[in-house]
Amino acid sequence: MEFLNFVLIFAAGYLVVRRPEREALAFGLAVTSTLLMVLLFLIGTRTSLLPGLNY
Amino acid sequence: MKREPFFVLLAWAVLLLSVVVLGSAVFVLGFGYGDSPCVLCWAQRTGMTLVALMGVFVLRCGARPRYLGWSVLLAAWGLYMGVRHSAGHVVRDVGQGFSVVLFGAHTYVWSVFVFWMCVILMGVLLLLLPESVRTRALRPLRPLDRVAMWAFLVVVAGNIVQAFASTGPPPYMGQSDPVRFSFKPRYWVWSTEEWAPAPISRRGRWAIERPSLDGLATNPAEAPITTTGTLDVSRRLEVRLPTADSVTDLVYDPASDRFAVTTAHGVYILDGTLERVLRHTVVDPGFSVDMDEFAGAAFLDPHTVLALARNKSYVVLREAERADPVKNYRFFLESFEAFDEVARSRFATVRSKLMYVMSVAYEPDTQSLYTVTVPNQQVHQLVVSRVDRRDMTLSEEFLPVLAQGSAVSLRPGKRSLNELYVTGATAADGRLYAISAAYGLLLTIDLASHALVAAYAVPGADRPTGLALKGEALYIVDEGGAVSVVARPDAGR
Numbered sequence: 001m002e003f004l005n006f007v008l009i010f011a012a013g014y015l016v017v018r019r020p021e022r023e024a025l026a027f028g029l030a031v032t033s034t035l036l037m038v039l040l041f042l043i044g045t046r047t048s049l050l051p052g053l054n055y
Numbered sequence: 056m057k058r059e060p061f062f063v064l065l066a067w068a069v070l071l072l073s074v075v076v077l078g079s080a081v082f083v084l085g086f087g088y089g090d091s092p093c094v095l096c097w098a099q100r101t102g103m104t105l106v107a108l109m110g111v112f113v114l115r116c117g118a119r120p121r122y123l124g125w126s127v128l129l130a131a132w133g134l135y136m137g138v139r140h141s142a143g144h145v146v147r148d149v150g151q152g153f154s155v156v157l158f159g160a161h162t163y164v165w166s167v168f169v170f171w172m173c174v175i176l177m178g179v180l181l182l183l184l185p186e187s188v189r190t191r192a193l194r195p196l197r198p199l200d201r202v203a204m205w206a207f208l209v210v211v212a213g214n215i216v217q218a219f220a221s222t223g224p225p226p227y228m229g230q231s232d233p234v235r236f237s238f239k240p241r242y243w244v245w246s247t248e249e250w251a252p253a254p255i256s257r258r259g260r261w262a263i264e265r266p267s268l269d270g271l272a273t274n275p276a277e278a279p280i281t282t283t284g285t286l287d288v289s290r291r292l293e294v295r296l297p298t299a300d301s302v303t304d305l306v307y308d309p310a311s312d313r314f315a316v317t318t319a320h321g322v323y324i325l326d327g328t329l330e331r332v333l334r335h336t337v338v339d340p341g342f343s344v345d346m347d348e349f350a351g352a353a354f355l356d357p358h359t360v361l362a363l364a365r366n367k368s369y370v371v372l373r374e375a376e377r378a379d380p381v382k383n384y385r386f387f388l389e390s391f392e393a394f395d396e397v398a399r400s401r402f403a404t405v406r407s408k409l410m411y412v413m414s415v416a417y418e419p420d421t422q423s424l425y426t427v428t429v430p431n432q433q434v435h436q437l438v439v440s441r442v443d444r445r446d447m448t449l450s451e452e453f454l455p456v457l458a459q460g461s462a463v464s465l466r467p468g469k470r471s472l473n474e475l476y477v478t479g480a481t482a483a484d485g486r487l488y489a490i491s492a493a494y495g496l497l498l499t500i501d502l503a504s505h506a507l508v509a510a511y512a513v514p515g516a517d518r519p520t521g522l523a524l525k526g527e528a529l530y531i532v533d534e535g536g537a538v539s540v541v542a543r544p545d546a547g548r
Contacts, residue, residue, distance in 0.1 A: 001227065013108055027121070052258075
């Protein structure tokens with residue numbers, strides 16, 4: 001899944017550099033990548049979402 | 056073309072983040088040294104890459120508000136990720152951690168620093184934002200801009216290669232303990248272990264409820280262990296305090312023939328008959344150390360009392376004849392002249408870290424303070440902790456075991472000593488006597504062998520909160536102040 005995420009980021013970056021008229025699509029890919037990153041982190045931390053400390 | 060400081064600084068920032076941070080992570084640590092990020096590290100690296108990507112967007116298309124806003128949100132999420140990841144490791148012993156150390160800190164700590172720097176840099180960039188920046192037109196690119204953007208793409212390409220090898224395509228994802236990176240496919244591990252069902256929790260193992268006597272079984276016949284015998288109550292007394300608060304512990308000092316009694320925040324000194332209150336105070340629980348509620352007391356000498364809270368915070372009070380009430384205003388809520396506060400701190404433990412305690416006992420021969428844990432929904436262990444009185448530091452923690460050849464044994468079924476709920480303790484002659492509110496048992500633990508050598512049923516021991524030894528008699532107090540006196544089971548040993 002992380003592999004997919006970096007593919008999305010590469011696609012977004014390449015579009016905005018080489019095809020800036022596709023900026024809207026590029027930004028959409030960046031947002032999608034962000035949401036996927038959040039999902040993967042939450043999957044990895046779902047058993048203790050808050051930092052594991054004494055509050 | 057006019058050079059605008061905003062875009063010059065941004066281009067350098069994208070270059071720095073891409074090449075130095077992300078580039079070294081993948082090309083040096085990854086391909087060079089074989090370091091593979093764990094699932095949390097991958098998310099943080101992705102977050103940094105996305106921040107750099109937003110920089111590329113701004114370089115190409117101008118400082119549009121949504122790029123700036125999304126960057127701030129990414130950095131905020133990145134700070135949470137870094138703190139969440141670091142928290143579990145920064146509390147370990149010095150030098151310990153997870154995976155690689157760079158310039159004196161582990162990579163997850165550097166993650167917090169990087170995202171923090173991103174936030175600071177975003178603030179600086181906003182200060183430098185040109186007035187005329189808001190435009191839909193594409194920016195004309197300078198050489199520095201092109202170098203930054205292409206360096207970014209090269210680094211992302213490197214991450215694609217490493218991520219494919221280390222985590223695989225969907226549905227595979229990163230692992231908690233990744234193996235060393237290799238370009239050889241036979242060493243690749245593609246795993247779906249992170250998708251395994253697991254309970255969702257905010258605090259995880261730190262979600263520990265406060266102790267309570269409610270709902271505890273009280274019948275000794277239902278106890279997890281057989282008993283050595285029964286201790287009959289020979290006398291009943293009553294502790295009368297000038298407060299309606301529940302009594303939380305009782306302790307006796309033979310040298311001065313006096314008792315100390317605690318309530319949630321009060322410390323009371325009574326005479327040897329428990330009929331007269333000689334002096335008292337109420338500690339301010341909110342000053343400095345979080346004092347929680349007192350659950351145990353011990354005389355350290357005839358004029359010095361330690362009161363221990365459930366969270367293992369404590370105060371040490373010394374009787375004073377002419378205490379300074381102004382100086383003591385900060386420590387106490389009542390009776391500013393009765394005591395001086397000598398110390399206020401906490402016991403730090405290891406096995407007991409995720410459990411509360413409801414007792415403390417002092418063994419003067421070894422200058423040791425003993426506490427006993429009460430179980431909770433997450434952690435079910437009976438742990439005895441020993442703290443050295445001289446530096447108030449943990450010296451030992453043990454799990455009591457059943458003595459070989461004793462009359463005490465586990466009852467059939469999955470029974471355990473961990474079902475006991477010790478609410479009072481006292482120590483003498485190398486033995487720890489403890490009263491369990493669960494099943495109404497008086498326990499005897501040999502402090503040298505760590506063995507539970509005896510367990511006696513105490514009929515009618517309802518919601519006991521304290522235990523004191525006076526001569527050859529044990530005084531068991533309940534939260535209402537009623538005292539049941541029983542004979543010390545191994546008197547004359």
